[in-house]
Amino acid sequence: xxxxxxxxxxxxxxxxxxxxxxxxxxxxxxxxxxxxxxxxxxxxxxxxxxxxxxxxxxxxxxxxxxxxxxxxxxxxxxxxxxxxxxxxxxxxxxxxxxxxxxxxxxxxxxxxxxxxxxxxxxxxxxxxxxxxxxxxxxxxxxxxxxxxxxxxxxxxxxxxxxxxxxxxxxxxxxxxxxxxxxxxxxxxxxxxxxxxxxxxxxxxxxxxx
Ligand SMILES: [Cu+2]
Numbered sequence: 416x417x418x419x420x421x422x423x424x425x426x427x428x429x430x431x432x433x434x435x436x437x438x439x440x441x442x443x444x445x446x447x448x449x450x451x452x453x454x455x456x457x458x459x460x461x462x463x464x465x466x467x468x469x470x471x472x473x474x475x476x477x478x479x480x481x482x483x484x485x486x487x488x489x490x491x492x493x494x495x496x497x498x499x500x501x502x503x504x505x506x507x508x509x510x511x512x513x514x515x516x517x518x519x520x521x522x523x524x525x526x527x528x529x530x531x532x533x534x535x536x537x538x539x540x541x542x543x544x545x546x547x548x549x550x551x552x553x554x555x556x557x558x559x560x561x562x563x564x565x566x567x568x569x570x571x572x573x574x575x576x577x578x579x580x581x582x583x584x585x586x587x588x589x590x591x592x593x594x595x596x597x598x599x600x601x602x603x604x605x606x607x608x609x610x611x612x613x614x615x616x617x618x619x620x621x622x623x624x
Contacts, residue, residue: 456618457611458592458601467569467591467599472529472555475542480555482597489524489616490593491603494571495586496532497544497554502588502605503528507548510590512609513616514549523595523620526552531573531586533562594619 461467469482482490491510495503507528514521528545530536533556536544541554557565566573573586588605592615600619603612 456601456615457607458603458615460600461591461602462598462600464599469597470529470555470565470568472557472561472565473538474553474555475538477538480553482593485525485593486597487523487595489595489619490591490597491524491526491616492529492569492591492593493527494529494531494566494569494573496530496584497536497540498532498583499586500583502586506588506590506605507545507552509607509609509612510552511549513613514551516609516613517617520617520620521551524616528552528554529562529565530554530556531562531566531571532584533557533559592616592619595623 471479471481474480491513493503493506493510495506497503507526510526514524514526517524526545526549528541530541536554536556538554538556541556545552545554556562569591571587571589573584575582576585590603590605591599592601592603592612594600601615603615
């Protein structure tokens, strides 16, 4: 009865059945949660993480910047490089859209772009780049060793990829959100939309400092 050349059919069926079972279980779970607690964040909740505690980097004016400078506000942190063709512009455009959605609360969110390419992203380049997305965004940099240790502390991977006579950078596309007390709370997938990210940030702001 089963056709030769279609060996995956039984596997698919089993897969579909187990997926249905999982869905039912998840539905039951979410029903419970809705009664007892708030809905989960749309971003990945990394509250209590032992990593990503702080950074010490330079801003475009050469001032040392660390997380404590933003107490009382949420921080959206992203690592990238200004010559990035796609991922960084997308992430920063989304951050700008989040600002717009936050409305009056937008002053309570600081967006920070950390370059993983400090050799080419000079302070002037960084300033011009971040301001093109939103006047309040800031770009931070460090020497190569500090850049590497900071990225590692945030579980961010990056590496140079040669392109003919030049190079581009591969890098992690995750953004991070800190709450107003300076604790790392959320990891944001590159694919997540501005609306759900804005809702998550608003919730952290409402929870207070
Ligand atoms: Cu990028």
